[in-house]
Amino acid sequence: MAINATEQPLGKVFTADYRFRIPSFQRAYIWKPEQILQLVSDLDEACKSPAVPYFLGSLILVRESDAGEYAVIDGQQRLVSLSIIIAALRDLEQDPEWMRLLDALIVEPGDKLRGIRNEPRLVLRDRDAAFFREYVQEGNLEALFDLSDDDLSSAAQHNIMVNTRQTYDALARFTDDERRRFASYLVNGVTLVIVTTDDLDGAHRIFDVMNMRGLPLTPSDVFKARAMSGLRPVELDAYATRWDDIMDPLGDDARATEEFFAALHMILTHKPATGKLIEDFLTDVLQAHVAGGTVPAFIDRVLAPYATAWRILDKPGDTVLAEGLRDRIELLNDYRNREWKPVAMWALVHSFRNLGQPGLSPFVQRGSHTRRDAVDESALGLHDRQRLDELFAALERLTGIDTLNRTGALERRGHAAAAIRDLDKGYPVRLVRGLSVKPDDRTGALIRLHGEMQGDDDLVRLLLVRANEQAASGRIARPRRLSALPIVPLDIADETSFAQWTQDEHDYWMYRLGNMALVQGSADQLDRIGDYRQRRERMLLRPDSKRFPLTQQLADFTACTPAMIRHRQEETIRLLADYWDIRYDERHVDLTAQDIEGLAAGEGGGAAATRAGRGSRRVTIAQVVKAGLLIPGETLVWERPRKGERWVATVTDNGRFRLEDGSEYASPTAAARAAGGRSGGGLDVWKRVSDGRKLSDIWQEYRLRR
Structure with missing residues (x-):
């Protein structure tokens, strides 16, 4: 079994050197909006340091031909999501050269002289391949936005549609220069390790070794090792056990522990994440404690209370906290964004003096046969309940407004860092800048x-x-x-x-x-x-x-x-x-x-x-007519030469399409369904008779103007 592994920039991966196919035995595209939006957010942050590459993991491929055809064993979700991001960038672009370059990343432009066919670089499973090609890869996003769930035939198609909408909306908030800087970094700064083999069984063994055997070190493992190096021999066993007692209840999910330490880093340094958590936490936090011999104090007075606060935020219903406070935390957990967590952790730790002390748990003990003394808020050392309630109310308000305004992750983290900075200075909640809602934010919401x-x-x-x-x-x-x-x-x-x-x-x-x-x-x-x-x-x-x-x-x-x-x-x-x-x-x-x-x-x-x-909201015929991009009385045609079918529609004064039988419809898709039985994509089939222009192009022009 010949195995080859090379690190390649994305601009090299999405070329004629690779044609990716998703085998039928693979699962469907399952990423949700929060995952693709997190990728967009991470890449947006990364592109602000263009000299630093962004590693996006590995692709495991089986070579199917000498012509660069590969079956994807691992990496489908990232390849599909990257294609969606590029398609959104292409649709939002107005410069023809940039549009051509972006298009060439996901669709091979073809070259008759060299015998290269015009084909998509990624082919999905049979059930979803045509849908993905028609609406995403070939640039029919306007038609995609016009579809409803009734026009979709699989859950994967729903995920593609929703993720494309959300990605388009996120990138639409960038300026033209920001999007081009983002696109340039995507091509040149994002790298993947391409692992290829000629043997399918061998590819699965590689997948097992890389993903299922052996556990990579988590941030907690690295930080524990560094912290233990600063302890005296007589302290080592006790505090190694103490560290594990604190961290084990957080679970073994590496992503969750990384999120916890990123929040703790922000709380202690007032700095938003830079993408280099291990390096930053070691340098900014742990090194001073190791050098100063204060590791026990860090574990007892910092790690323990904040880890307990993190657990309270995850499962407030299991705590002895008052019902009103539990409700406030539950409300915050309704949001898919989590930038509120560092502020909430600060609020809990600075409101309960005894949080994290050994033997004093804020969690209700269920099914335990060991007797424990009853613990309530007073035993946890609660003080200044009014400030605590005000802080959680302000935090939930800000989170709600940011969610409505689709505020980016970088800005949300900036709010959290600013809030903690002012809270550490002792400011009353009403004067904390990071928790304030500006008039423009209120209006946008x-x-x-x-x-x-x-x-x-x-x-x-x-x-x-x-x-x-x-x-x-x-x-x-x-x-x-x-x-x-x-x-x-x-x-x-x-x-x-x-x-x-x-x-x-x-x-x-x-x-x-x-x-x-x-x-x-x-x-x-x-x-x-x-x-x-x-x-x-x-x-x-x-x-x-x-x-x-x-x-x-x-x-x-x-x-x-x-x-x-x-x-x-x-x-x-x-x-x-x-x-x-x-x-x-x-x-x-x-x-x-x-x-x-x-x-x-x-x-x-x-x-x-x-x-x-400017977003993915459906554009209506009436809006396009009002903007002067369609003129009442002009005709549109949908032709199917192979079937010998031709339908004609007329634009009415009230912003509808009238078919030859006199019936009228308020959307191109509805008119296409009535005329030829097409279940979706009406914008892609109708063309204006006067210049042959597709409605999808006209709709996109309207959206860009708006």
């Missing part, structure tokens, strides 16, 4: 609440939980399975209960908060129900659904009208604005009484509007 929430189910569910609990004036017990479901169905064409709705009204409200309700159970329970009364009855069927006031309100409405959904939208926004204390500005003007345009025109609204305006 309100603009986001007014807008569409398509493709971010977790955020919609979180927002509705917050709004309902604000309406209930307290915490609501959540069922194990909780979904945010639309009141108005995806298709209203044949539903008499929505006869008064226009297609424009439906499209406008479909993905806004006012059309969503919290319901116990799965997300697909209303898929086959179109009638409003039946949908309402199904939503209110289970008692747990009725716990939520905004869901229970549906019982008071015998019909669903646009006015009803508008009322729910306004009420939900008011509740959330009150919850996060962003309803009024400094002059006590009620900002929830303003629409998006009014908010964007107000003080500080320019930056907020820019942030909220």
